[in-house]
Amino acid sequence: MRRARSLAVAVLALVTAAAPLPAAGAGTASAAAEPLPRRIDLPRGWQPEGITTDSRTLYVGSLADGGLWQVNPRTGERGVLWQGKQGRVAVGVDYDRRRDLLWVAGGPTGKIRAHDADTGRVMARYSFGSGRFVNDLTVTRRGVYATDSFGAELAVVPLPRRSDRLPPRSAARTLELTGDYAPVPDAFNLNGIVRAGGWLLAVQSVNGELFRINPRTGVTRQVAVTGARLVNGDGLERRGDVLYVVRNQNNKVVALELDARRTAAERVAVLRHPDLDVPATAAATYHRLWAVNARFGTEPTPRTKYWITRLRLARP
Template sequence: MGRLLVSGAAAVLGLTMLTGAPTATARAVPLDGTFPSRIALPNGFQPEGIAIGPGPTAWFGSRADGDIYEVSLRTGRGRVISEGPGTPSVGLKSDRQGRLYVAGGASGTARVVDTDTGELLADLTLTTGTSFVNDVVLTRDAAWFTDSSQPQLYRLARTSRGPAASATTVPLTGDWVQGAGFGANGISTTPTGRHLLVVNSTSGLLYRVDPTTGAATEVDLGGASLTMGDGMLRQGRTLYVVRNRSNQVAVLRLSRDGLSGRLVRTITAADLDEDTSFDVPTTVARFGADLYLPNARFTTPPTPTTEYWVTKVRARAGS
């Protein structure tokens, strides 16, 4: 039957998640068959990361306790599939084998969760020093994690059978300037797939990183700034960079080698449907022609009743 988000009874009655916690209140699916433009997450959830697919299924991590919440993009209904360890779940990425790679924030860890069963497949300590393991991208043979507190990345080898038992630390060198505040945040790959792209949230600079050496080269953006740059998503030569507290998504057209790019569009609240909004979106994933962004609401004090939601917007790349 594939991946079922709720049992038949829960789908009809809107009762409880399998873990016993209540589901978020979902808006009705429009009669024209389109997916909802706003998806409610559980009150108090404190989302940060998102991963989508394969298929119209998304996963979100909680900064509050590390829970993983699974949602149907078609209906907006969801459930907790994996209870967290009490430490944050931040950046997320899913692979085609049904594994979810989770950045652990200030815990200095990474986890791997089975999205079908919720089973914890791996719980890895990436560093014991001061850290904020923030985001993750999957390449053909590795999961790469950023650390916003230290000028370094973590490489976790992966195969079709699963992740390695430990990760390798790769220092960032070359043009990289750590500076004060959050450093490396969002991470992606170049259009060729041979290098990594990493944004520095505080300086607003984008770097191309050689994965074999850690040598970073500043990407020429023609003067465009990516301050408050958070999660990133590359589709072909289009790079989406979420600028969290600016409530914007910068849309860049990259050169094939990833050494230059130009700002072609900025997605703002004006691009959203009238029934949704941005409130400090942190990262982005895509399904079909649409982008999905969880709103972390960093400027709103979190309480058990604070509302959180996911915003959908059309993924027009610009000219």
């Protein structure tokens, strides 16, 4: 979820080996009694971008090799869920509760993967062709919807009604976006996306505009935002009527209260922390917001440090 095409293309060149952690389940019983940590260290060289949760565990993807890392912030259990492979990329990630899957956006690879959330095994892959940056995604009962930061469309994996089945690769399609949304040439456009009732919400990084999207027709309507700027908007997280917009280069998270129709939003809080270093996305669990720091301004090496920062939740 970066700000320019050159940064996106560079992701594929940043393939390094992440230092492994102990296997999941290595936490101790005494860890459960400890307060929630303010900071959770990731493997060195991990190059994180996306984060999601199943309400108990946090899952973080790797730009370096597409790997998936997991941690339970209450018990301290942590480890690599899927080691990743050279040439793979994990940008946005989202948890599918009905299927117990992790859906992963492949950025410049133009692909979406589905992983078993318990074993990390790749269950399915869907390709949308070259020339796209499949950035962030969200799962609804009808499908998986991913932003393309270079175009005016969403990548879509339609989901069958039965939760024990996945669609064939041929089911992958794109949804043209019409209405208020217009991509800015040679810029990073649609980025974070989240479901909101029967709608989708997505932020346009280059100018900070927020849009409501009809997931069936692709018609977009700009959301009127009061009291906040959303330029450099990256990951989105929603809890009830509160939408959290991570502003990566600004090192802050803006909390907005949405109206019932999702056509207007008003600032209720701005979350800051000295530990934030280009946060990319955030996930809410254990009554806290957990922001992953992508550190895009720091040279990525196999020894570069990365971490998750705990933030408070906003009250409307």
